Ligand SMILES: Nc1ncnc2c1ncn2[C@@H]1O[C@H](COP(=O)(O)OP(=O)(O)OP(=O)(O)O)[C@@H](O)[C@H]1O
């Protein structure tokens with residue numbers, strides 16, 4: 001994963017529109033103002049991590065981009081195409097952006113492979129045979145080929161999330177959004193999912209990753225956004241954000257995360273220590 | 279007093295033929311009623327208020343009026359609009375419409391029990407509202423609803439006795455015919471009751487079996 005740190009995103013012609021661009025986005029739920037004038041863009045091939053305290057609006061931002069939420073004002077462009085005016089079908093959006101949820105949201109009544117072929121058959125119009133070939137290839141890519149006939153409830157959380165990633169890829173989206181993909185997982189299952197995401201990043205996929213895994217964000221992303229109270233308050237390279245954050249609230253947030261992270265580590269060590277002593 | 283079934287026993291084949299008619303009417307009505315009810319239940323949750331209100335009004339009227347009146351409206355009322363339906367057709371339509379009101383509410387509950395994340399995952403995979411409903415939501419909702427639909431079927435078997443008022447020769451009607459020739463009212467209706475009991479309990483048993491199998495699958 002070390003290479004991905006230094007992955008270059010230069011030499012992209014400035015003629016091309018960004019993969020995603022959000023301008024002056026406002027979003028509220030009733031009286032609760034959740035996003036307040038958010039603007040940012042995601043260049044093709046770029047991996048951007050979004051960090052920030054709970055309730056800062058990270059999920060809402062991702063959900064607006066894949067049109068799971070209506071916005072109050074502002075503009076959202078995907079590859080130069082404005083998508084917040086309700087003129088695009090779900091199919092149009094799915095060609096552009098895939099989304100990974102914290103809770104996986106696999107379809108429990110379908111087998112793993114059925115989860116993967118549904119959209120290619122119904123939306124892309126592939127034959128069942130082609131869709132299954134493609135589905136199996138995607139499962140192989142996430143290391144779960146042998147689970148093709150299992151039901152989601154027979155899988156571990158980590159396996160579920162890997163299937164969910166394969167399923168999202170089955171629509172060939174140009175951008176992938178990850179909303180805390182490992183937050184619902186037992187600690188020992190986090191690694192396998194992060195590996196899949198890192199592979200995807202290395203393959204050049206344009207991605208936005210909302211995460212509390214600071215080490216991962218640092219390694220995998222080209223740029224980090226720090227959100228607080230509905231705004232992007234600081235952004236920069238991983239080194240800038242993690243090693244020398246400018247704003248006191250970024251520093252405070254990172255300090256808290258590290259303290260938390262540190263404590264978890266110590267606890268894990270402690271437990272392991274106990275195990276070794278009969 | 280003493281019960282004497284000997285007068286009634288020659289008519290048992292007739293009663294069984296009536297039971298067959300009851301089963302036919304109930305099965306047909308539960309199928310049509312479930313189809314219509316699934317549609318009504320789906321309308322209850324569409325993101326378009328006028329359709330939701332229409333479906334809600336339909337359910338409100340169906341559940342708020344007696345089945346007998348619904349049957350009379352269709353069989354005796356519709357001819358004044360020039361629509362003469364044969365008794366059996368009128369009966370099936372009446373039972374189906376009645377059942378659809380109850381199934382509609384069951385379906386709505388089943389749909390609402392499917393987690394929101396299923397809708398969202400389906401949407402970001404590009405499926406339209408209708409495709410999401412058809413491939414993702416309803417298959418899960420129907421599984422959750424199976425016990426309630428089973429109860430509805432059992433209810434329908436019993437309520438189909440009202441078809442006797444349209445002179446359809448289902449079990450209750452046959453019972454009345456047998457009584458009128460044998461005068462053994464008590465014995466006849468005890469037998470009729472037992473046949474209903476057998477039909478309802480074996481239906482419940484069968485449904486329980488299907489449900490268990492479905493759960494494992
Ligand atoms: N559908 C909704 N209805 C009402 N309020 C909502 C809804 N979705 C989110 N919110 C509120 O919007 C705010 C931002 O939520 P959001 O989920 O975007 O935060 P987040 O940064 O992703 O937090 P977390 O790290 O806990 O996931 C929160 O206060 C949340 O309670």
Ligand SMILES: [Mg+2]
Nearest residue numbers: 058059060180
């Ligand atoms: Mg969130």
